[in-house]
Amino acid sequence: MEIRPLTAPLVEIAADWLIVPVVEPVQIDGSLAGLDKALSGALSRLKDLGDLTGKFASTLPLRGISGLGASRLLLIGVGKPEELTVGRLDRALTTAARAISDKKDVRVAVAVPDAAIGAVSPSQFATSATAAGLVGSLGQDLFRTEKARFPFASVTIASPAKVDGLESAVDRGQILGEAINLTRDLVNRPPQEITPIGFAKRAEAVAKQFGLSCEIFDEKRLEQEHMKSLLAVAQGSTEPARMVIVEHKGGAANGPRLALVGKGVTFDSGGLSLKPTDGMLTMKCDMAGAATVLGAMTAIARLKLPVNVVGYMGLVENMPGGSAFKLGDILTARNGVTIEVLNTDAEGRLVLADVLSYAVDAGVDRIIDLATLTGACVVALGEDVVGAFANDQPWCDAVLKAAKTCGEDAWQLPMWDLYDELIKGDVGDIKNTGGRWGGAITAAKFLQRFVGGKPWVHLDIAGPAFASSNKPHREGGGTGYFVRTLVEVASQFGKP
Numbered sequence: 001m002e003i004r005p006l007t008a009p010l011v012e013i014a015a016d017w018l019i020v021p022v023v024e025p026v027q028i029d030g031s032l033a034g035l036d037k038a039l040s041g042a043l044s045r046l047k048d049l050g051d052l053t054g055k056f057a058s059t060l061p062l063r064g065i066s067g068l069g070a071s072r073l074l075l076i077g078v079g080k081p082e083e084l085t086v087g088r089l090d091r092a093l094t095t096a097a098r099a100i101s102d103k104k105d106v107r108v109a110v111a112v113p114d115a116a117i118g119a120v121s122p123s124q125f126a127t128s129a130t131a132a133g134l135v136g137s138l139g140q141d142l143f144r145t146e147k148a149r150f151p152f153a154s155v156t157i158a159s160p161a162k163v164d165g166l167e168s169a170v171d172r173g174q175i176l177g178e179a180i181n182l183t184r185d186l187v188n189r190p191p192q193e194i195t196p197i198g199f200a201k202r203a204e205a206v207a208k209q210f211g212l213s214c215e216i217f218d219e220k221r222l223e224q225e226h227m228k229s230l231l232a233v234a235q236g237s238t239e240p241a242r243m244v245i246v247e248h249k250g251g252a253a254n255g256p257r258l259a260l261v262g263k264g265v266t267f268d269s270g271g272l273s274l275k276p277t278d279g280m281l282t283m284k285c286d287m288a289g290a291a292t293v294l295g296a297m298t299a300i301a302r303l304k305l306p307v308n309v310v311g312y313m314g315l316v317e318n319m320p321g322g323s324a325f326k327l328g329d330i331l332t333a334r335n336g337v338t339i340e341v342l343n344t345d346a347e348g349r350l351v352l353a354d355v356l357s358y359a360v361d362a363g364v365d366r367i368i369d370l371a372t373l374t375g376a377c378v379v380a381l382g383e384d385v386v387g388a389f390a391n392d393q394p395w396c397d398a399v400l401k402a403a404k405t406c407g408e409d410a411w412q413l414p415m416w417d418l419y420d421e422l423i424k425g426d427v428g429d430i431k432n433t434g435g436r437w438g439g440a441i442t443a444a445k446f447l448q449r450f451v452g453g454k455p456w457v458h459l460d461i462a463g464p465a466f467a468s469s470n471k472p473h474r475e476g477g478g479t480g481y482f483v484r485t486l487v488e489v490a491s492q493f494g495k496p
């Protein structure tokens with residue numbers, strides 16, 4: 001996809017589609033008035049007819065028009081200026097991109113507004129538009145002969161007036177959009193391809209491409225590291241486990257390090273506690289935590305953020321088999337904690353336990369982990385909201401603030417001591433399930449045993465990481481949710 005910023009009058013821009021934002025109530029002034037005039041007053045008439053409202057995420061396509069350099073116009077409502085946020089704008093512009101990406105080789109131009117809309121500046125608009133062009137025009141139909149969606153041939157971010165920093169705003173949008181699409185691609189690819197080794201190969205390739213250092217631990221190395229809890233999960237599979245570590249050293253050599261830890265269960269059958277078909281159906285998505293970490297790391301590197309960030313991805317396939325780990329097994333995790341296995345389908349926490357303990361011993365200063373960890377979190381918060389859990393309130397507040405900035409929704413759940421009771425073991429130190437109630441919290445409580453008191457936030461992305469159906473504003477399948485937030489956290493890391 002060719003992406004370029006351009007300063008030119010909107011009426012002159014050659015494109016198959018020109019996307020133009022419209023606020024509510026509609027005001028035909030500035031460059032919108034110029035378009036109206038070139039279209040012989042069509043926009044004013046549509047306003048009077050009540051067809052052009054500017055209502056949030058409403059789309060009004062005008063095809064086969066004459067008078068403009070573009071052959072089609074898409075008016076996209078961005079709603080009331082005082083209600084607009086970057087997150088809402090992302091949603092509106094992605095809706096617009098999705099609405100016009102059903103044909104091949106489409107050249108799109110997006111009109112940057114003359115001035116800020118509410119709190120959103122023209123350069124923020126340019127970033128949002130670029131990312132939306134990339135994310136909205138990419139489908140999940142990787143292997144379909146007849147595609148439903150086609151990446152745009154080109155996206156021109158067109159501003160009638162000179163916008164300071166337009167070029168770098170567009171670059172940033174491209175980097176974010178491509179990072180989100182990398183995460184989506186990894187989640188959408190089938191589990192036969194994205195095995196632990198398949199994932200590690202992709203990680204190695206993108207690390208090389210974007211200048212991240214990359215280390216891959218094979219099963220022997222994991223054994224040497226005593227990562228017995230992670231390895232137990234992989235035991236029933238013919239696919240060996242891996243841990244991938246990618247690092248961006250953008251800060252001072254002795255400066256603080258942020259760790260991003262991802263659950264990478266490349267397929268979760270449940271193991272011997274086998275899932276029924278309905279529950280297993282989407283379990284290729286169980287590596288979304290790792291894919292989100294990798295996507296964010298590529299963006300952090302490409303943006304050359306002046307911070308030190310390490311990504312850790314724990315990769316296993318959870319299968320039943322003759323050598324599978326069993327209910328009643330006692331696992332000794334890397335940090336010496338003994339775990340009683342009550343359910344082999346509570347495997348994500350067993351994987352993360354050892355990866356978290358590795359990160360802690362590597363001397364990182366702050367930790368965020370991401371995992372499609374529990375169905376209970378989806379029951380609690382619904383499909384569109386991330387569950388947040390923490391042992392350090394200021395650090396949690398920083399992560400939640402970043403999420404808010406990006407328009408991604410997360411909600412904190414309590415981590416009171418009373419929940420520790422629920423995972424106390426009979427034979428070992430802790431059990432890998434805490435029973436039916438409060439399942440998202442007891443899972444987080446389990447993880448807390450492996451972070452050694454380091455400031456840590458656990459993000460349960462089981463709901464939003466994977467969407468079962470299309471919506472106007474997003475494609476079904478992998479969503480890349482929280483890539484933006486991780487990049488924002490890294491941008492703010494170490495700032496007062």
Ligand code: BES
Binds near residue numbers: 268376434
């Ligand atoms: N990967 C699943 C959680 C999940 C569910 C992710 C739905 C995405 C959508 C996880 O490994 C799991 O199976 N969790 C169990 C835990 C239980 C056995 C304590 C669950 O949520 O049922």
Ligand code: MN
Binds near residue numbers: 268270345346347
């Ligand atoms: Mn499971």
Ligand code: ZN
Binds near residue numbers: 268
């Ligand atoms: Zn799982």
